[in-house]
Amino acid sequence: MFCFQCQEASKGVGCTIVGVCGKTYDVANLQDLLIFVLKGISFLSIDTELPEALERRVSVFIMDSLFATITNANFDQDVFVAKIRDALALRTQVQQHWDHQHSDPVSKMKLPDAAIWHSNDEEAFDAKAKQVGVLNTEDADIRSLRELITYGLKGMAAYTYHAFQLNHTKREVDQFMRQALAATLDDSLTADQLVALVMETGKFGVDAMSLLDQANTSTYGHPEITKVNIGVRNRPGILISGHDLKDLEELLQQTEGTGVDVYTHSEMLPAHYYPAFKKYDHFVGNYGNAWWKQASEFDDFNGPILMTTNCIVPPKPSYLNRIFTTGNTGYPGVQHIPESIDGKPKDYSEIIALAKQCAPPIELETGEIVGGFAHNTVTSIADQVVEAVKTGDIQRFFVMAGCDGRMKSRQYYTEFAQQLPRDTVILTAGCAKYKYNKLDLGDIGGIPRVLDAGQCNDSYSLVVIALKLKEIFGLEDINELPISYNIAWYEQKAVIVLLALLYLGVKNIHLGPTLPAFLSPNVANVLVDQFGIGGITNVEDDMEMFLEAY
C-alpha cells in the first residue's frame, strides 16, 4: 500500500500501513489494481471503434470506478474485488473489438501490461496490486504528474457520475478520461507533455462541472437565496449526507406523509437552495457540520443516516445499525441500498421503517444559515454587487471554497474569516464553508459577507461569477478582478476544482492547510513559477500578504 491522494496522507508523505482515513492495506491495493485495469480498458478503447452501447458501458464503468476510489467513498474490500472482476470482463469485450481493428503484430507487441494482465484468482489480485501501485513509476516528477492527472480524473468522474444520474452526459469528457488514463501508461511522454495534459484535465474539469450544473439546475431549478434551519423538530428523522441530489429527491418522495422528517448533513446542505425541494414540508433543515464531525453528531441524531457519497468515516458501533450507504459509498458491515433497476427509484422503505422506531434527533444548535448564491442568483444581483465594488463598500472578494477536514490546523480558516476586513466578502462552495458559515460576519448593504454557492462542484458557479464580473468591469484578465483565492483542499474533487481554475488562468491561488504530498518538488515549482500557487502560513502573515493586493 502506498496512498498519497488526499491532504491527510500520513506524515505529509503517504499512507503505507493503513490510511489515516481508515482505508485498509488490502483495499488500498485493490483500488490501485482497479485503476490499473481501467487504464488498460482506456488504452484499448481510445483508437477503437466500439458499438455505441459498449462505449457507453465503458464510460459509465470508468466514471463509477474512479469515483469509488475517491477518499472516504468506499472501504469495502468485496466491492473492489467485484469491480476488478467486472473490469477484466469489460476489458475482454473491448479487446475483441481492438483485435479486429489492430491486426498487425507490432501493435500487439506494444500492448501495455494493463491491457494484457488477467487473473480470476483473488490472491493473484493482491500480488499484482503490489506491482502496479503509485510507486511503480520510479521518476518522482513523472509519478507526481501522472497522479495529479489521475486524481483530477477521479474528481471529474464524481461530477460526471452525478450528472449521469440525471441523464446528462458529454461524450467528449468521457473520451478525454480514457485518453488521459491511457496517457499515464505512456513512458514516452515527457514531463512537459504531462504538464500540458494536466492543463487539459483542467479544461475538461470545467466541462464536467458545467455539465453537472446544467443537470442540477435543469432538473431542480436554479438555487435561490434560502435560510436553512439548523434546529430540529419533534419527529423521527432521516439524515442524508453526500452530494447526490437524485438520491435526496427519491428519499423525499418516499418519506412524504410518513411522519418522518428529512435533514441534510454536510455537503447535502445546498440541496435546500433548489426550488424543487422546497415543496416538501418534511424537509426540515440541516443537522450538524462537515463530514469529519459525523462520529459524534450521528450518535445524537438518533435516526437512520444515508450516505450517498463521500465522506463517510469508519462508523462507531453505537450507530452501525442505523447507517446506510448507497451508490458508490460502502463500508463493510454497513447496510447498502441497491442501485435502481430499469429507471425505477431506489427503495428506501427499510430506512423509513427504521426511522419510525427511532427517537427524534437531539438538537445540537438552533438558528438559520443562509445560502443559495450560485451563479444565477449572484448574476441577478450583479448590479448591487458591482455598485458596492464601485463605491468601495466591497473592497475584495475571497474565494474560500473547497473541503473541511479534521486537522486542527484548519482552525486557520475560521480565524482567517473572522479577521478579514469588514469590506470583504467570502465566496464559498464545498464543505469548507463549515469553518465560517455559522459565524455572524454580517452583511454589506444587504449582501451577506459569506456567499455560499453550494457543493464543491458549485465552485463552477464561482468561476461563472468571476467571468461575469470580468465582463461587467471590461477587464482583459480574470486576475485583474479584486478576488483572492485561499482554498482548502482535502480530497480529489478539490484537485479537479484547482486544475479547472488553473486552466481558466487564475493565478496566485493559495492552497492549504498543506500542499499535496503527491506534488514532487519540481512539479510544485512548476505550479509556483507558472501559476503563482502558494501554501498558507499563519493568519496574520497571510492576511497581510493578501491585503497588499488591495
Ligand code: FS2
Ligand atoms: Fe467535503 Fe468530502 Fe465535497 Fe469533498 S464532504 S471533503 O467529499 O467533495 O467536499
Ligand code: SF4
Ligand atoms: Fe491516506 Fe488519504 Fe490515501 Fe486515505 S485517501 S490512505 S488518508 S492518503
